Amino acid sequence: MILTNNILKNKLNKYSNKNTKIAREIKNGKLIKIKNGLYETDETTNGYLLAGSIYGPSYLSFDFALYYYGLIPEKVTIYTSATFNKRKKKMFSNKFGTFLYRDVPEKVYPLGINLLKENNYYYQIATPEKALCDKLYTLSPLKNLEILEKTLLNDLRIDIEELKKLNMKSIKEFADAYHSTNVNLLYKFIRRIINE
Numbered sequence: 001m002i003l004t005n006n007i008l009k010n011k012l013n014k015y016s017n018k019n020t021k022i023a024r025e026i027k028n029g030k031l032i033k034i035k036n037g038l039y040e041t042d043e044t045t046n047g048y049l050l051a052g053s054i055y056g057p058s059y060l061s062f063d064f065a066l067y068y069y070g071l072i073p074e075k076v077t078i079y080t081s082a083t084f085n086k087r088k089k090k091m092f093s094n095k096f097g098t099f100l101y102r103d104v105p106e107k108v109y110p111l112g113i114n115l116l117k118e119n120n121y122y123y124q125i126a127t128p129e130k131a132l133c134d135k136l137y138t139l140s141p142l143k144n145l146e147i148l149e150k151t152l153l154n155d156l157r158i159d160i161e162e163l164k165k166l167n168m169k170s171i172k173e174f175a176d177a178y179h180s181t182n183v184n185l186l187y188k189f190i191r192r193i194i195n196e
Contacts, residue, residue, distance in 0.1 A: 001040070001041045001042065001120065002034070002038065002039070002040055002050065002053050002121075003031070003038075003039045003040075003041065004037060004038055004039075005022075005037040005038075008022055008031075008039065022039075026039075029043070032094075032095055032096075033094065033095075034050060034053070034054060034094050034096065035054055035092055035094065038053060038054065040096070043095065045096065045121070046096075046118075047079050047096035047097035047099070048060055048064065048068075048079050048123060048125075049118060049119075049121040049123050050096055050099075050121075051079045051081050051099055051123065052081070052123055052124055054092050054099050055081070055083065055090055055092065055099070055101050056083070057083065057084075057109075058081040058082060058083045058101055058124075059081060059082055059113045059124035059125060059126055060079065060080070060081050060082075060123065060124065060125040060126065061080060061081060061082040061104075061125070061126035061130065061131045061134040061135075062080035062081075062082065062102070062131060062134050062135050062138065063076045063078070063080050063135065064076045064078065064079050064080040064081075065080070065125055065126045065128070065130075065131035065134075066128070066131050066132065066135060066156070066158075068125065069128040069131070070162070071128055071131075071132065071156075071158050071159075071162050072156055072157055072158060073157055074157070077097070077098070078097070078098045078099070078100050079097055079098065079099045079100070080100050080101075080102075081099065081100070081101045081102075082101075082102065082103070082104045082109065082126065082134055083101045083102065083103055083104075083109075084103055084104060084105065084106040084109040085103065085106055086101065086102075086103050087103065088103075089101065089102045090102075102138065104134055104137060105137075105177075105178065107177050108133075108174060108177045108178055111130060111173065111174060111177060112126055112127040112129060112130030112133075112170060112173075112174065113125070113126060113127070113130065114126075114127060127167075127170065128166060129166050129167055129170040129171050129174065130170070130174060132158075132166070132186065133171065133174040133175075133178060133180075133183045133186065135156070136151075136180070136182035136183055136185075136186055137178060137180050137182060137183060139151070139182055141180075141181040141182060142181065142182050142185055144185070145185055145188060145189050145192070148182065148185040148186065148189050149189060152186075152189070160193060163189075163190055163193065164190070164193060164194055166190060168187075168190060168191065168194070171183075171186060171187045171190060172187055175187040
């Protein structure tokens, strides 16, 4: 369970020095520090369940979400999340892993996000289509469909059959919202391979 400093101090109201009690709980392993003022009580909690609480508003996306959905074969060890209006990347490391946050445009931020529950944790994660669009948005503009195809199939190692399963209507919506060369190319590329 995720606990904030305020929640802990309310629970520990019978103690005269609450900070000392919190420090003792950390030393005894009953609390695990996630970041200043934020703690977890279960050391076996999956890191992705904590990502939204560490820095936000945010949702899991980019490489982590692509791996989560099986779109890329390599295991991703960094929990990558999207934010907006932060203007710079932010990284946190703790016992649960490494967490990386980077901006997407504010206009596209609320699109294509699923709210999921696992055990007693709620977390937000991009749909497969949104995660791929977010990832392509972070890359330098690609010049044409051939370079995009090489990027998708060789660099990201996405199976072409998985690309064909993506929702074209969603990708078109994201392409219109992003105004990104790469996302527009993705829409054209998937439309082409579906029609082949």
